[in-house]
Amino acid sequence: MSGRAHEAGAIHGDFGHRGPAWLRTPIDVNALMQPLWPQTVHKGADGVLQIGGLSVTELAQRFGTPAYLFDEEDFRARCRAFKAAFGDAEVYYAGKAFLCKAVVRILSEEGLSLDVCSGGELATALAAGMDPARIGFHGNNKSMRELTEAVDRGVGRIIVDSFDEIDRLSSLKKPVKVMIRVTVGVEAHTHEFIATAHEDQKFGFALAGGSAFEAARRILAEGVLDLRGFHSHIGSQIFDASGFEVSARRVLALQKRVLDELGVELPELDLGGGFGIAYTSQDDPSEASDLADRMAKIVADECAALQLNLPHLSVEPGRAIVGPSTFTLYEVGTVKPLDGLRTYVSVDGGMSDNIRTALYDASYSATLASRRSQAEPILARVVGKHCESGDVVVKDEFLPADIKTGDLLAVPGTGAYCRSMASNYNHVPRPPVVAVRDGQARVIVRRETEEDLLALDMG
Ligand SMILES: Cc1ncc(COP(=O)(O)O)c(C=O)c1O
Numbered sequence: 001m002s003g004r005a006h007e008a009g010a011i012h013g014d015f016g017h018r019g020p021a022w023l024r025t026p027i028d029v030n031a032l033m034q035p036l037w038p039q040t041v042h043k044g045a046d047g048v049l050q051i052g053g054l055s056v057t058e059l060a061q062r063f064g065t066p067a068y069l070f071d072e073e074d075f076r077a078r079c080r081a082f083k084a085a086f087g088d089a090e091v092y093y094a095g096k097a098f099l100c101k102a103v104v105r106i107l108s109e110e111g112l113s114l115d116v117c118s119g120g121e122l123a124t125a126l127a128a129g130m131d132p133a134r135i136g137f138h139g140n141n142k143s144m145r146e147l148t149e150a151v152d153r154g155v156g157r158i159i160v161d162s163f164d165e166i167d168r169l170s171s172l173k174k175p176v177k178v179m180i181r182v183t184v185g186v187e188a189h190t191h192e193f194i195a196t197a198h199e200d201q202k203f204g205f206a207l208a209g210g211s212a213f214e215a216a217r218r219i220l221a222e223g224v225l226d227l228r229g230f231h232s233h234i235g236s237q238i239f240d241a242s243g244f245e246v247s248a249r250r251v252l253a254l255q256k257r258v259l260d261e262l263g264v265e266l267p268e269l270d271l272g273g274g275f276g277i278a279y280t281s282q283d284d285p286s287e288a289s290d291l292a293d294r295m296a297k298i299v300a301d302e303c304a305a306l307q308l309n310l311p312h313l314s315v316e317p318g319r320a321i322v323g324p325s326t327f328t329l330y331e332v333g334t335v336k337p338l339d340g341l342r343t344y345v346s347v348d349g350g351m352s353d354n355i356r357t358a359l360y361d362a363s364y365s366a367t368l369a370s371r372r373s374q375a376e377p378i379l380a381r382v383v384g385k386h387c388e389s390g391d392v393v394v395k396d397e398f399l400p401a402d403i404k405t406g407d408l409l410a411v412p413g414t415g416a417y418c419r420s421m422a423s424n425y426n427h428v429p430r431p432p433v434v435a436v437r438d439g440q441a442r443v444i445v446r447r448e449t450e451e452d453l454l455a456l457d458m459g
């Protein structure tokens with residue numbers, strides 16, 4: 001798909017501050033909506049963005065801005081797509097991408113399992129009635145309190161990440177199901193901060209040097225914990241499936257070594273999450289079904305070659321399920337043209353509701369969501385209201401030249417790692433998450449207030 005209009009928020013590239021000529025020709029805006037936008041989103045003839053049968057102008061009036069607008073139908077459809085694609089394999093939704101009680105209930109209804117990585121995520125899952133047996137618990141530094149709570153509540157599996165953790169868990173003297181997290185040495189092609197399987201980092205047991213094998217040997221020799229298999233997660237926002245294939249091969253070779261040398265055939269294998277999504281029109285992510293087919297094939301081929309039984313497979317997608325389901329709605333405040341350069345468009349949120357641009361140099365897009373404009377496109381930078389020059393939401397976007405105070409801007413692809421990584425920097429209260437479906441809207445995470453912030457301040 002080629003981006004062709006400021007209205008679809010799909011334009012990127014260095015075209016000068018007034019944009020290329022083709023950008024000013026009329027186009028079918030709705031044809032440009034996928035795959036950046038949630039499935040129920042479209043623009044009416046008046047240029048107003050609609051989600052779940054409601055207009056953003058109405059939603060802004062009712063719930064204020066900024067707000068994360070969550071398309072429940074879209075989220076459910078992606079849960080189902082992953083479940084269907086992976087068939088018998090277990091899909092653990094990675095709660096770190098975005099978690100609240102409503103999401104937990106939807107996951108239960110759609111038959112997904114849940115990956116949590118802290119006592120707080122575990123508490124949220126349990127408070128919303130998630131079956132503990134369907135929860136997997138991750139983390140490189142789980143506390144004794146967190147481990148005890150997980151074991152007492154009957155969490156389905158704990159992914160052990162260090163020898164210290166094996167000792168802590170074993171001290172509870174319960175036959176807890178565990179997986180061993182392995183760093184397989186794959187350099188995933190993604191931002192350095194979100195790659196997790198190269199050797200020089202904090203997660204898991206290294207395959208090289210034998211510590212992953214030693215972890216298995218120790219657990220089996222001690223005979224306290226119930227070792228189910230190995231786990232590999234190579235990073236996040238990955239487009240190239242070959243990294244998953246290499247990691248599957250390496251982990252299965254380890255599984256074979258455990259069988260040959262320790263006499264135990266481990267019955268499970270988790271290949272983690274990390275499937276990339278589109279943030280701009282230039283991103284071209286794989287379908288869940290293509291990824292699932294490639295993973296299933298490599299596991300089947302490799303098992304056949306190594307004469308292993310097929311392990312029960314699981315995966316942990318977060319971003320690919322929730323990322324595209326949500327966009328952030330902002331109101332434009334100050335508009336500051338810098339002659340010959342670009343126009344700075346300030347919105348009423350920023351790095352406190354989306355840290356990804358500042359942290360990972362992530363690319364986003366934006367569209368005018370509250371009206372139609374025939375004005376020529378100008379090169380704009382969408383920035384927040386925080387006291388940082390790096391407080392950028394969208395680095396480069398073509399917006400109509402008549403962009404003005406009070407306009408609404410929508411930024412797609414903010415379902416994952418935006419609300420969950422939101423902060424109160426500059427004492428800015430965090431925005432609500434509003435779920436929209438079939439013409440109905442409900443607040444699933446309410447807006448923080450200044451009273452909420454003051455409530456923690458003991459004076
Ligand atoms: C262990 C583990 N599983 C799953 C995920 C989910 O990743 P993503 O949201 O990129 O699918 C992460 C985050 O990168 C992770 O650390």
Ligand SMILES: N[C@@H](CCCC[NH3+])C(=O)O
Pocket residue numbers: 096194236237356416417
């Ligand atoms: N938070 C990161 C991804 C890391 C996920 C957890 N391992 C992001 O926004 O892309």
